[in-house]
Amino acid sequence: MWVRSIRLKLTFWYTGLLTLTCLLLGTLSYGLLSYSLNRDIDYALRGIAKVLESTVQRRNDTMLSAEIDDIFRQFFGFFPLESHIDFFNLSGQRQRLQSKEKSLLEVPLSEAALKAAAGGQQVFETIRGENSPALRVLTTPVLDNGRVVNVVRVGMSLENMHETKKRFLLIMAGLLPFTLLLSGGGGWLLAGRALRPIDSMTRSANRINAEHLSQRLGVSGSNDELDRLAKTINDMLDRIDGAVQEMRRFSGDASHELQTPLTILKGEIEVALLKQRSPSEYEQVLRSSLEEIDRINNLVEGLLLLARADVGALKLNLQPVDVAQFSRQLCNRLQPLARQEEIELSHGVLSSVIIDGDELQLQRMLMNLIDNGVKYTPAGGQVIVSVEKGDDVAIIRVKDSGPGFTAEEAEKIFERFHRTPQARQQNSKGSGLGLSIARSIALAHQGDIMVESTPGVGSTFSVCIPCLKSSEFDS
């Protein structure tokens, strides 16, 4: 529907502008025509007056009508039918003219014209009679040796000119609706033609929805405005498609991670309830259920933390924190757990560096890194934590003697729910969120986590977080 209305609008604009142009052009033509016709009449009157004047001078006498006719034929090749000729003396009295058939003007010589003529000036006047058509008259003095002796008045009816102007107006008025009709139709067709690609674009855009985001608008390759619009929409669709796929993968992974513990909970309990069992069997089921509930809990907490960090709503309780101190505490606390897995967890140099951070979150970050190292390092291996001070940054390193991974893998390990192929096989307990959470916490502290790894030798995770200058700390 909106296409129709744009089409209509375009047509209206087009027709309106064309009408305005036609009217302007018509008015201008009409003005020019009037001007030109008036000038022609004045020119003719002046010519006649000049002839008469010179004849009168030469003959120094009043003339005969036949002679006047001759004179006109001689000069113009015709005698203007509606021209009137009068002679006046200087007091304004009409001289007798021999011509019988020539009608004399009823109108007396005007005072102003007589005065001007007496002063040697030519005067044009337009006289509008009440019944007769308007007249254009020229009053001109007849000079004899520089002295005004007589006055000649030449007049012409303006009826012809008015007729011509009226005809022009009629033609214009007749042509205008025709032009309007033509331009309106043309405008409608043009607008329709111009909008047709938009129509087809709308139809293809309608077919694209969340289920079929892979479809794209057709691009003709002409690189015109609509082509560029289609390309812009396609680029936008690419970005949306990417985001939706990422989101779908994420929610799929999240549901997968949640469904596994739920399957275990449901299945184990149902099987336990199939028949009467010994208390130790029930106890085993309860312990296992608790484990799975913890797993779900950890996962939900992790997802919540990541979701908060994503929208920048991760609340950090910022305080000056000594990195070495909490790293040492955490190492000591996790050592027994690492020992269970036959991993030697120890710390190297722990330089005291103060940073502005949330100790709880920083502990969680380091715990995830250590946990990751312990989990994927084969029994008998070691995990070493160290802290050093770089240029305005605290660097926490977690080095393990695990299987390591390739540079290609290194790019992916921080992705949510990503697990290396070895990780998938060795341990199904990890949620695949630990490293993403660690990185989110580092980012929230304006820091980052880097990783270096050599397959078969081990990996080192380095957390860099800007530290407080000693002056800032003192204040």
Next chain:
Amino acid sequence: MRILLVEDEKKVASFIKKGLAEHGYAVDSASDGKTGLEMALDQIHDLIILDINLPEIDGLTALRQIRAKQVSTPVLLLTIRATIEDKVIGLDTGADDYLSKPFSFEELLARVRALLRRRSEVKTPLLTLADLSLDPASRQVYRGGNRIELTSKEFAILEYFMRNAGRVLTRSMIINHAWDYDFDAETNVVDVYVNYLRKKIDAPPQPKLLHTIRGTGYVMREE
């Protein structure tokens, strides 16, 4: 009835195995696709329960290879992400049924029974021979209107006999269907169990249904 379970989540595999074993099924389990595929190609199982997300070889690839090797054992697919497309792909790849996690164990049992029934000669849910009847769903056995209590193993062997009524079954066939790999097969264990079973179902003066075929094995039929 012997079932192959291919599932990498240890706890999931463990409760399925436990529950099925308590219902008289012999269950072998594999924790990755490769091992699962090798075991499936032995063709000694009556049913394969196959998870889709597996290490080494994923479930669908394993299934495709099982079918490519002309193994027609019924396959029940287990998976978490069960969109309609997943189900269609799974069934088109050669699965016989589909169950998405988390599932109710009762439903798993019912689907297992349905798949086993589809394969056996007898299509009705209730297996009968003369006045002996066995209901795999309620796990009840009647002879001439009297309820007979059987242990899981006895039940499994009787079910195998009744599904193959009239067919001579060798001792190793019975072992393959009623015991899993973990059992170190000694053939005389079959004789022991068949004797237990005879005492319970063929107690005189009722006509004998379970017959010994000397040198070969046993057959269950009406004479």
